[in-house]
Amino acid sequence: MFRNFKLVPRVIFGRGCFSQLDEILSPQRTTLKDWVVFVTDDVFTGTALASRIPLHDNDLLLYVNVDDEPKTQYVDQLTQQVKTARPTLPCAVVGMGGGATMDLAKAISLMLTNPGSSTEYQGWDLIKHPAVYHAAVPTLSGTGAEVSRTTVLTGPEKKLGLNSDYTVFDQVVLDPELTAGVPKDQYFYTGMDCYIHCIESLAGTYLNEFSKAYGEKSLDLCRQVFLENHPDAADKLMMASFFGGMSIAYSQVGACHALSYGLSFLLGIHHGVGCCIAFDALEEYYPDGVKEFRVMMEKTGVDIPRQVTKDLDDAQMNTMIDVALGLAPLWENCLGKDWQTIMTRDKARSLFLKM
Known part of the structure; x- marks a missing residue:
């Protein structure tokens, strides 16, 4: 069977397009009570x-902390906070930030319409009910969370x-201006998440012309950003x-x-950093x-954490291997x-020990 893949239906791209967010959301506000x-x-x-941020009187500005990777407990807490904020469900959820923030926004929009805890839906195609309309405004580039x-x-x-x-997402707002001022390390780690996506996809047994077409272009753009010096690097990395x-x-x-x-899971290492390690x-x-x-790491002047697994005991190592x-x-x-037969537990352990 071939996958009938769902795409993001609407995308706006360009420097300054964030200013159109209120106009983009207006069709969702069908009554004065909509928020x-x-x-x-x-x-x-x-x-x-x-x-x-184009806040209306009844809207909720929900600041979230992503010092740690998004956790199911935090999603459940935030979902309950939204549910109790107003008598009705919101007409839209907008995620503004990097991959973790966008993932939280997606999760909240899903859990507002699906009962129970988010832990019950960790897996493939377990969600039964459509989410609340949700939009992404990335302020970092690389994770691909805006399209996944x-x-x-x-x-x-x-x-x-x-x-x-x-x-x-129902809508993605891609404004490269919003990525200005991102710290060098964070810029590199999220960019490498994108680069690694492409390397893994293009070298994989699942490769097909659909994936190849997008992956090759993305890889080319990553090389332009991290191996060359382009004034429009922010635009390139966002695409x-x-x-x-x-x-x-x-x-x-x-x-x-x-890996x-x-x-x-075990060490709480952020996704982009963990991918690089x-x-x-x-x-x-x-x-x-x-x-x-x-080479990209050397040119950027970023050095990844080393020996992060050296003090782990057998139980901790086995937990990482299980995950x-x-x-x-x-x-x-x-x-x-x-x-x-190739990636045995012993082989996985040997790879973790190299980190």
């Missing part, structure tokens, strides 16, 4: 960007997304992120993302990509259908 939740990274508290059908959450037992067609997300949508990521999930240990599987990644090896589609994309 919008703006799920916004709390790093923007009191900033010029916050003052530009998943919202990655860490639960009490696993790190796994709410993977569903209902997760896909690389979008295209990179599209590439894995009809294929899959691979070994790096599987990084283990790092994030894991990718640097995977020269055996992605030799050309890892070599180029190291990583639980992501079967990622390993099949990387190694083929008999991946379990």
Whole structure:
């Protein structure tokens, strides 16, 4: 069976297009009682960007903290906060920030219409009811969260997304101006998430012309951003992120993302950082990509954390291995259908020990 893939239905791109957000949301406000939740990274508290958010009198500006990776408990807490804020559900949820903030916005929009805890929906196609209309305004580029059908959450037992067609944003606002001032390390880590998406997709057994078309262009844009000096690098990386997300949508990521999930679950390492730590240990599987990644790291002047697993005991190591090896589609994309005979627990342990 071929996947009947759902795309983001509406996208606006261009420097300054954020100013059109109020106009974009207006069709959702069909009555005077309709209200919008703006799920916004709390790093923007009191900033010029916050003052530009098109708040109406009944709207809710919900600042969220993403110092830690998004957790199911936090999603449930935020969802309850939104539900009790007004007598009716919001007509729209808007996520403003990086990948973690956009994932929180997606998760809230889903849990407003699906009963129970978000832990019940960690997996593929478990969501039963359409989400509240939800839009993304990325202020970082690289994660592909603005276009993906998943919202990655860490639960009490696993790190796994709410993977569903209902997760896909209804609207994406791509304004490269909003990424100005991002710290160098953060810019690199999220950009490398995009780069690694492409390497894993293009080297995978799931590769097809749909994924290849998007992945090759995204990879080309990443190389322009991190190996060359372009005045419009922000525009290029924003489109690389979008295209990179599209590439894995009809294929899959691979070994790096599987292992990084283990790092994030146990050690709380942010996704982009975890991907870089894991990718640097995977020269055996992605030799050309890892070599180029190291050149990009040197040119950017960023050095990734080292020896993050050196003090872990057997129980902790086994927890990371359990999380990583639980992501079967990622390993099949990387190694083929008999991946379990190749990526044994001992092999996974040896890779983690290199990190």
